[in-house]
Amino acid sequence: MLLRYTGVFACLGFLSLCWAYKVTPIIGDDVYPFVKIGNGYYYIENNKRANWYQAYIACRKMGAELVSFETREELDAMDAYIPIEYSLRQYWTSGTDLAVKGMHVWFSNAEPLADDVWYPGEPNDAGGNERCDILIYKGTGGTAINDRQCDSVELYICEVPLPKEVSFIW
Known part of the structure; x- marks a missing residue:
């Protein structure tokens, strides 16, 4: 009897070592109100203006962060997505x-x-109090980052962190 239970537990132990648990991503097929741009998912607020702190809170309430452009390619993808008629708009980023x-x-x-x-x-800290960063359009086309007073009222872009795929071996 003891030999039988030992064999069963040994088999279960071996199977649990071979079985990996995969964490499913939080982003599924329905990502509204976020849009896929390049390799990321973003929410672009084009109507409601907020200061940097309010924009940060608005993004967090959606399970997102203010956008961070880690590479020039990510910034260029956003530039290609935003319509030219919005070229005079400025958007908060998470830069500070x-x-x-x-x-x-x-x-x-x-x-x-x-x-x-x-x-x-830039950054030039004009007036000694520009501590938060916005996305602006350069006069010659394209986008860039500029520092701005955090209490200025601007539009904002939120970014959903990409899920990390993890496996647990038991």
């Missing part, structure tokens, strides 16, 4: 130097902003 003045990082991941995403001459 609130933690250390002069050191702009993406608030959502603490990574520094790349040099190639800035508008020429």
Whole structure:
């Protein structure tokens, strides 16, 4: 009898070591109100303006973060998506130097902003109080990042973090 139970438990133990549990992504087929742009999912607020803090809270309430452009390619994908008639609009990003003045990082991941995403001459901390970063259109076309006062009222872009695929071996 003991030999039988030992064999059953050994078999179950072996099967549990071979079986991996896969975490399913939170993004399914229905991603409304988010749109797929490049490799990410974004919500672009084109109607309601908010200051940087209010925009951050609005994104968090949707399970998202203010957008972070980790690469120039991600910024270019957003530029290609936003219609030209919105070229005078400005959007909050998660970029800020609130933690250390002069050191702009993406608030959502603490990574520094790349040099190639800035508008020429930015960040300049005009007036000594530009601590949050917006997406703007350059006069010659394309988008770039500019620092702005955090209490300015702008539109905003939220980004859903891409799910990470994880396997657990038991």
